[in-house]
Amino acid sequence: MPVFSVPKEVAVGTAMLGIAFATGVLAGKRYPLIFGTPKSPRSIIGKSSPIRQYILDHSLREHPILKKLRLLTADHPWGRMMVSCDQAQFMANLVKLIKAKKVIEIGVFTGYNALNMALVLPDNGRVVACDINEDYVKIGKPLWKEAGVDHKIDLRIKPAIQTLDELLASGEEETFDFAFIDADKESYNEYYEKCLRLIKKGGIIAIDNVLWNGKVLNPRKDDLAAQSIHHLNEKLLRDARVNISMIPMGDGFTLAFKL
């Protein structure tokens, strides 16, 4: 059996009310590809785009248990909250490249990316996985065990701010190598500031959904998530504590490299 398998996704697009609707076949499993509905993840390149399919066909090397969790999550009513598989692979490559041992994930959902990072950490590595919703995490937990990496995932079910404060209070400042911020968008600035303290110099903070489905272009006053993301984007541009890159992958994510 191959270690990695590439999804075979065939998309057929139709147009309706200016929104692209499509259905797809992923590993023989039909799933809706409607942009912006709870079933489909946000993506810069439309999920039904042939070029997106080409990218996946020519780069994705997904561990079979990760794939199993992705398909399981795709059936969840909030499946679109899951990080995109190519973006997760990119983060795993970064985690490996910097030889990370300790990483934080803020917003775990069903645990796709927690598993993704645990798979590339050394056996004594640790993912501090923060979420408030145990029901979501319960979906992926058995697969963490099946992959033999559950001992690397330290799940903390409570508001992430509280977990980050506890890590700081217990002397873990500047001991983490990598953080992925992907929970409630209104708290992004606080997550970023606390992660910056927890991360070592040379460590990386990845911040997800920085384009927020395009809404950062003209954030409405009453859209607190869009406002929060846009303010952090503006702040990061001028933040001398980090070098940054904004990557147009998934719904956009920024990498901040601590100086």
Ligand code: SAM
């Ligand atoms: N990173 C995940 C993945 O790999 O698929 C997706 C995370 S999902 C976009 C956001 C998650 O943040 C949800 O599971 C939600 O329960 C969690 N969340 C929301 N508010 C939170 C908070 N205050 N503290 C911790 N987690 C929170």
Ligand code: CA
């Ligand atoms: Ca996200």
